[in-house]
Amino acid sequence: MTRINRVKREVIRYIFLFIGSIIAAVGLEIFLVPNNIIDGGVIGISIIASYLTGVPLSVYIIVLNLPFLIFGYKQIGKTFVFSSLFAIISLSFWVSVFHPIPGLTNDILLAAVFGGIVLGIGVGLIIRNSGSLDGTEMVAIVFNKRTSFSVGEIVMFFNLFILSSAGLVFGWDRAMYSLLAYFIAFKVIDVTIEGLNEEKAAIIVSDNSYEIAEAILARLGRGVTFLEGKGGFSKEPKTIIYSVITRLEIAKLKAIVYEIDENAFLTINDVFDVMGGKQKKRAIH
Structure with missing residues (x-):
């Protein structure tokens, strides 16, 4: 592959990371966050922390992911970490842009379903282009090499703890809707990565x-x-x-x-x- 082709491929990849972050921000700020529905991973922790402290969600998305990015840089490699850093900064920016916009619906079920779909598409695009919005995935990748647990099992453990915390903060009905949104997003991520026509x-x-x-x-x-x-x-x-x-x-x-x-x-x-x-x-x- 020539240098020009490599540069072109990288530019296209970062464009898709950017688009994915915009879509993910829409899923969060237009559907999930206004209805106190959270996602898993660092984003879920960020939503809870923002609600409890009043500090903007966009700040927590970067601050809470930084330790994981540093850890990932040492353990996984710079390409994945730089792609993830770009996606996380982009997500933080667009979350702050969309935050003043009122949520599209007050129906919690609709918010969970469509928020999960939109967020799943955005995250799927980012993962498909070698990035991540969730620092816990980096920890899971490292632990997967050192334990008998799979990446999915480790991430699920983190998310069960985070979604349970949502029950204590927002109420157990919101925790159950958060679980629904997470499950939908998880499935949509698979479809986005693998395609509909397998x-x-x-x-x-x-x-x-x-x-x-x-x-x-x-x-x-x-x-x-x-x-x-x-x-x-x-x-x-x-x-x-x-x-x-x-x-x-x-x-x-x-x-x-x-x-x-x-x-x-x-x-x-x-x-x-x-x-x-x-x-x-x-x-x-």
Whole structure:
């Protein structure tokens, strides 16, 4: 990759970090904060601290994240930390801009649902472009390397404590709405990162591999790759088919495979990013 292309790629990445922070700020200040609904992580702590002290939320978002950023710089690396710092500063700015604007709704359920959706889109864009708004994630990444707990489990532990604290400050009904908003945001983050049209990787082991491959090419228009393998029991060589399809093509692929070989072994797995190559081909490669 040339220097110009690298610079262009970095500029685009920071633009998406900036856009993500704007969207996240809308979710917070237009939906969640006016209705005393919090998010998890440092943002959730910041909302509670701002409510109790009267200090602007934008200040706490930066101040409370700084120790985690310093910790992350030493333990994880500067690229991720600099991206996160940019996103956090941008979020803090836009939170202060949107703060004087009245909330869009006083209906707590609507605020939780739409706040979670909007916040999830913003955070998802930031994570997709190698950033983070939550310093606790950096701690979770480090602890994940040193313990048997996953990053998700460690973050969930932090968030359960934070959301429980919301019950003591705002009331338990707000804590339950906060949990709803957090769950919605969590799911929307996944969709934003992975996309709605998830690709699937199919692996097919059959004695009729070439015939199946030709049928996939002719009837699905999907490219295939042959992998050479060996049966664990029979020790005989096997030609394995690898192909990437959409989830809408799964049923048709199964029909093609088992129409040709009812004893074929077929596995289908999620694929979240497909880069390079040609997915539509007319010749076996």
